[in-house]
Amino acid sequence: MALPTLTIPVDLSKKIPPEDTPSSGLPPSKATTSSFASSPSSGAPLPVTVAQEPFWKAYLNSPITFSFESEIKKAVRSCHNMQASPEAPVLRSLLKQCDGLLFLTVARAGFFLTGQAGSGLVLLKDSEGNWSAPACVGAVGGGVGLQAGGEVTDYVLFFKTEEAQEAMKGATQLVVGGSGGVAVGPLGRSGAWQYHWSLGKTRMACLYAFSLSKGWYAGGALMLQLLRGLRERNRGVYAREGEEEVAVADILGGKREPPVEARELYACLQTMTGGVAQ
Numbered sequence: 001m002a003l004p005t006l007t008i009p010v011d012l013s014k015k016i017p018p019e020d021t022p023s024s025g026l027p028p029s030k031a032t033t034s035s036f037a038s039s040p041s042s043g044a045p046l047p048v049t050v051a052q053e054p055f056w057k058a059y060l061n062s063p064i065t066f067s068f069e070s071e072i073k074k075a076v077r078s079c080h081n082m083q084a085s086p087e088a089p090v091l092r093s094l095l096k097q098c099d100g101l102l103f104l105t106v107a108r109a110g111f112f113l114t115g116q117a118g119s120g121l122v123l124l125k126d127s128e129g130n131w132s133a134p135a136c137v138g139a140v141g142g143g144v145g146l147q148a149g150g151e152v153t154d155y156v157l158f159f160k161t162e163e164a165q166e167a168m169k170g171a172t173q174l175v176v177g178g179s180g181g182v183a184v185g186p187l188g189r190s191g192a193w194q195y196h197w198s199l200g201k202t203r204m205a206c207l208y209a210f211s212l213s214k215g216w217y218a219g220g221a222l223m224l225q226l227l228r229g230l231r232e233r234n235r236g237v238y239a240r241e242g243e244e245e246v247a248v249a250d251i252l253g254g255k256r257e258p259p260v261e262a263r264e265l266y267a268c269l270q271t272m273t274g275g276v277a278q
Contacts, residue, residue: 061154063107063118068237069261075103075121078154079268094158096273100124102157109150114143124252133258135251136233141225151215158208169249173227
């Protein structure tokens with residue numbers, strides 16, 4: 001299997017279309033950088049974008065991070081990997097049609113019985129096709145099956161329907177699914193299917209997954225995990241004065257403005273869909 005290369009740059013210097021441009025795919029309110037919740041001071045150096053990073057960093061996403069900015073960079077690297085994949089035309093079509101995305105990097109290891117943990121971001125589209133602010137989530141669980149070794153897998157899960165959106169807005173979700181794959185060093189692919197139940201609700205979502213893996217692993221397993229909003233991290237980004245907690249449903253439901261740190265992710269999603277979100 002050929003090692004994918006990063007060939008699609010994201011040019012953040014390009015002007016974002018004005019507000020009256022239909023379906024830009026950018027967050028609501030919405031098509032200018034001034035619509036973001038905050039912006040760096042004019043004298044501050046601009047952060048290094050993923051497009052400016054050494055190519056090998058695309059294969060070193062950490063399953064556990066400790067900042068919102070790190071989660072954004074992980075998601076952007078996954079977007080670059082999707083664009084460089086032979087599946088790119090199918091993935092672009094899915095991106096236009098889907099109602100939401102879950103970016104998740106998970107580490108798992110074991111022999112027959114495995115444990116796994118990771119973190120990522122969730123975004124939803126509104127009725128006009130604009131992306132919501134991203135919410136940080138964490139995952140922990142385990143699996144059983146004919147499997148051995150350890151790997152780190154970057155998942156991008158596409159989902160559609162109102163039921164799927166409602167499930168992803170839940171503070172805690174029970175995830176039941178199956179996965180299988182092979183990873184040898186930096187080369188690996190995994191397949192997965194998942195059902196998501198939002199605890200306290202009857203909603204369920206069946207997701208399609210794109211994934212890239214690295215490590216030393218082979219096998220397949222049934223898995224059970226909990227997916228939960230990272231309360232402290234989301235509060236640090238979105239909380240208003242006096243708020244002790246920010247609900248995932250508020251972030252994904254358009255009640256919070258997208259932070260400026262997420263602009264690179266929105267630009268990458270816009271590039272993948274040719275500037276149009278449907």
